[in-house]
Amino acid sequence: MSLIQSDWLNLLKPNYKVLPLKERLLSGFGALCGLAISSLISWYVLGGMNAWYIAPMGASSVLLFAVPNSPLAQPWNVVVGNTLAGLIGVTCTQLLPDLTSAFSIAVGLAIFMMMTTDSLHPPSGAVAITAVLGGDAVHRLGFQFILYPVLLNSILLLLIAVFFNRLIGRHYPITAHINERSKDPTPTQKVSIQPKDIRYALAHHTELLDISQYDLEKIILEAQERANERLTNSFVCQDIMSRDVMKLHEDDDIHQALDKFKAVNLMSLPVVNTANHLVGTLALYEVVEWFKSATDPRNSWQHYVRQIMSHRVVIVDPSQPIQDLIPYFVEKSFNYIPVVENKCLIGIISRADMIAALQQQLNRQKLSFE
Incomplete structure (x- = not known):
């Protein structure tokens, strides 16, 4: 019976790599520092404003410090996604008196607009809801809510994430694996998998994958290299x-x-x-x-x-x-x-x-x- 329960639970778990203890501690510490510093700066800048920090930044910190390689955690997604969601949420609040209709439409429209502008950022859904259900302090701000606290919080947290991730040796934001000397594919790509091959494969999958084309290409090339090593006795x-x-x-x-x-x-x-x-x-x-x-x-x-x-x-x-x-x-x-x-x-x-x-x-x- 316990074996059956274990198999059933494994079906519910994601096929996700568990990082080493050091990486987990760094991710948690980074989020702690990022939220603490950005919230203190926001409080100092905005003074007595009641809504000087918003809860969705906690969700953004998970992406920025735990999975910075995710396409959903890139600077464009954080800034544009949160800003669009704030704009849509405030607009729905002012046009729709029924709160349920307002936050439902706000989140649905925010998802559509983020996917259209390639700025999908999951915490932005919470930004849209906050604009509707944030109470009198948020409603009094009106469209100023988009600039502060949303945009201010997003930029501060993002800047700290860039500094922290680079400080511990992570590459953030992620950059394309390109040939720096030519517009052609790199020499390795010419004789193996090229970016156009990855694009072709991804074009036949309509679902959104939480991995960039460049990381996917790197993983495939490394796996191919590992497989090639088994085919022949290598020189040292x-x-x-x-x-x-x-x-x-x-x-x-x-x-x-x-x-x-x-x-x-x-x-x-x-x-x-x-x-x-x-x-x-x-x-x-x-x-x-x-x-x-x-x-x-x-x-x-x-x-x-x-x-x-x-x-x-x-x-x-x-x-x-x-x-x-x-x-x-x-x-x-x-x-x-x-x-x-x-x-x-x-x-x-x-x-x-x-x-x-x-x-x-x-x-x-x-x-x-x-």
Whole structure:
């Protein structure tokens, strides 16, 4: 009997990922801070107004801090959705004396208008009801209710959500996964799933999905990459790396560095210290920029590689699968990636190394199907 009850309860539960404890705590803490700060600012700005904060902001905070990747939680939806709902709710209040008719029509019309303007935001339904059932304090405001507290509360909460989500490393608002160098699909998309394929699939589903096209595309590509890994035995970085590495020392003179660039005809080189620890990378264009500004008195102190090199370096582990490197060579146009073990530079993997390895894997896969 208990097993049957458990199965029945599982049917009622959403097929939704339960986030780790840290993420759940951050979401709750973010909502706490967002509501507290935005309400205090609203109270300060609006002074003695009774309706200085509205309850639907609590629902908005669930989206903004718990599921910021949702299309329903984006800035356009929060601001436009709440504003439209407030406008419709106030209008219905003034035109329809019967409260039941007023809030029912207000919510229904708000949903239609939000879906029409691509600004659907579930808490906005509560904004429309608040405009009708908010009592004398709200009714006295009339159409000012749209500007404050609705618009004021929405913008304040949104700004705090943007700051908080970025502070903890979340990407909010979400942005399109596009090719920054061209209007064409990215190199990865050209040979796999493209945005037009996602749009085609979504066009055949009339129901609204609470996931953006870009997140859906990212998930599918990651799943496809994972599946591809099972089809063949993958090389790891130490299998294909070059161990005889041309490198610079952090105490090398910049003129010496230029001589090395000319000798090997490379666009960038790794930089190590006396312990052979990787400490940075120096690109040829950085040397060129140094020569261009060498006459500037402010740059007269720069003589060594360590003073002009970049300290931010993408590195890989020798046992890491080479598939992990593909996005850097394809999407970021890297020329090479250093291989580091215990902070020491032990090799590099160039674009040519990757092409050769991937060609070998293609040959293996071809033979397995014959």
